[in-house]
Amino acid sequence: MDLMDLSHQNRINTQLSKQKVGKTIYTDCIRAENIKQIVPAITQCIECYPRFHRAENPDICIMVTGIPNVGKSSLINALRRMHLRKGKASRVGGEPGITRSVLSKIQVSENPLIYLLDTPGVLSPRIENVETGMKLALCGTILDHLVGEDIIADYLLYTLNNYPQHRYVQHYELEGPCDNIETLLKEIAKKLRKTQKVTAITGTGKFSEYPDGFLFH
Template sequence: MAVFIPRPNFPQLDSLVRSYFLGHHQAALTEMSQMLSTVELIIECRDHRVPLSSRNPLFEKALAGRERLMVYTKKDLAQGTLNKIQKNAITKWHSPNKVMFSDVNNFLDVKKILSYARKTAKQVDNLTGSRMLIVGMPNVGKSSLLNALRRVGVQRKKAAITGGQPGVTRKIATSVKVSEDPLIYLIDSPGVFVPYVPNSETMLKLALVGCVKDTIIPPVTVADYLLYRMNLHDPTIYKKYHEPTNNILDFLAKVGKETGRLMKGGEPDLEATALWIVGRWRNGLLGRFMLDPVDKDAYQRWLEEEESAGKSNTRLKKEAKAERLEAQRARNVAMA
């Protein structure tokens, strides 16, 4: 039997939409900047699986001047993939800011974050209570973290609405109490996407972890990227559905038939199957692994690549607008 060889790289897709910067993203960013003087701590969330790709450089400028706690969320979806050296590397990326790795269902993880917030609040000693702001890219787990802090801090039910797709929180929320002593109010905010993603693979990573809506990039394309990453990690993780393969159409066709995702006439529904497969991975049911490299030089390489691929803000906005209009025209044609 022939030895399976996974694809060594994924093709650069120049036609792929690389913008998801919406109107309410800019509005939220502006409002965050205006309220900086009233908050004592910013809790910035990034997805543990994409520690570099879920970085938003807009926050560096808009939120400068306030202490930040960096929280890498959803660590349970990539559990055990970071060794001590790699965790230390990520910690150094953000020095002097504090870094924590979190699973919102892990009481100790949530308690550590809450303890840090309480320590900060005690240092400020605000008689009316401390206000803290939680920020991050879309769907990185901000609202889930807020609810977990509230559950642990004041034993109350969730206050923020959560969902599997980005855009659930669309404006700055009212303050939510997460601690009685000291008194702390946490403010949820909409996820803010970058104006333009410099390369197609980063956009695919963000789509795969759910930072953009599933309608923005063709689901079959996202599933193909997932198949590529699963093969690099361990092709046996999908053995119950298919033998190791690099052919996404064959893979989806077989999975669609076996799981009953069929169209009229009995043909497999490839798009529905792709969404289902991607959803399984997002829930940790098809391997738990990271998509970004982590080593002591990874962050610097990322910044250099980001800078070399950078374009003027005017050009970025024009290209982003053109891509949104083109995507809208395509959807209109498809619905006609």
């Protein structure tokens, strides 16, 4: 929830209610008050179904699913940290594809005894349109190189200017908003000192510097 626009909460809740989702909890895996709601909610859901009242198998095993890079592993680690005072059991990272297979059961609670299964992220096999695909790429649910870093950056700049959100101008101390991604990246590269001199061999076999005098990356 720390990365979402909370003004859309009612619309999201309405849509989930139409899909028969019984309980929705917003969490950022950092604040304890959000994480504390999860185990009681799970327990309440389980107790509603008589078939789970089994004396021979009192433990609860739940699969955690979601789109790539949404925080499934972070959620498991947060639950484990809170209820068991133990460290990470699932690898996390800022890109999709960190979890590549269904892992073994990870205990996250002692009473009640709850195990979670971390799973690789899943997406719909068909993305509705280009704009949806670009939004997913911006959120880190698709590997950058599959779309193209330059294309993603260009779409991000378009989105920021379209809303408009020009905080990047102040952040990088630029003269003003820009609608050309190459120009913007050059300016940012110079501000961050991420440049290097480059040379090229001319037709005469001599070295000459590029007009810009630097290569940005």
